Amino acid sequence: MPRRPAAPQGPPERRLRGFEAAGALLQPRIRAAGEARGFAVARLLTHWAEIVGPEIARHCRPVKMGYGREGLGASLTLLVQGAAAPMIEMQKERIRERVNACHGYNAVARVLLTQTAATGFAEAQAPFEPKPRENPAAVQGARELTGEVRDGALREALELLARNILSRPRN
Numbered sequence: 074m075p076r077r078p079a080a081p082q083g084p085p086e087r088r089l090r091g092f093e094a095a096g097a098l099l100q101p102r103i104r105a106a107g108e109a110r111g112f113a114v115a116r117l118l119t120h121w122a123e124i125v126g127p128e129i130a131r132h133c134r135p136v137k138m139g140y141g142r143e144g145l146g147a148s149l150t151l152l153v154q155g156a157a158a159p160m161i162e163m164q165k166e167r168i169r170e171r172v173n174a175c176h177g178y179n180a181v182a183r184v185l186l187t188q189t190a191a192t193g194f195a196e197a198q199a200p201f202e203p204k205p206r207e208n209p210a211a212v213q214g215a216r217e218l219t220g221e222v223r224d225g226a227l228r229e230a231l232e233l234l235a236r237n238i239l240s241r242p243r244n
Contacts, residue, residue, distance in 0.1 A: 117175060124175050125168050132157035136187065146182025155188045162186060211239035 117138075122130035137150040149172060153161045161168075165184040172181050215235035222228040 117172065120175075125171050129161065129164055129168065133161050133186075138181070147180055148183050148185055149181045150185045150187055153186045153188055158186055158188050208236075208240040211236045214239050 117124065117135055121134060133151040133153040135149060136152045138147050139150070140147045149169070151161065151168070165186075169181050169184050172184075173179050215232045218235050219228050219232045222231060
């Protein structure tokens with residue numbers, strides 16, 4: 074009787090813990106729901122404050138990304154509090170550039186604003202703000218690692234990278 078080849082010996086597959094399993098089951102449905110509303114990149118919704126900055130994100134949120142007939146450039150519709158609309162109107166080009174940088178190409182051709190009252194329909198919506206993950210030990214370790222870097226922008230970037238690496242859970 075011929076022998077079967079041995080199974081490849083690799084690292085054991087990691088088991089999903091807690092909500093990771095539920096998240097893995099829901100991810101395709103969340104993506105489909107987002108794409109139905111025009112969001113092919115869910116990161117735009119979940120990381121809105123990081124993409125456009127906290128000041129702009131405080132006053133508006135994305136509600137729809139629609140594509141025209143030709144398919145060249147989408148229209149991003151933002152829900153804006155009425156009083157902040159003039160300020161956001163002046164920032165439309167900056168918002169478009171940042172969203173396109175997130176996509177990696179010129180996906181958004183124009184930004185449209187929809188004004189709303191400060192209270193009303195939007196009260197029931199959950200905010201898309203990520204939970205802060207500040208680990209004091211990771212912050213201190215990152216500062217120690219990047220303390221000798223003289224360029225301020227480079228030091229900030231390296232410190233952010235070090236914080237992200239040091240705050241990851243160990244498997």
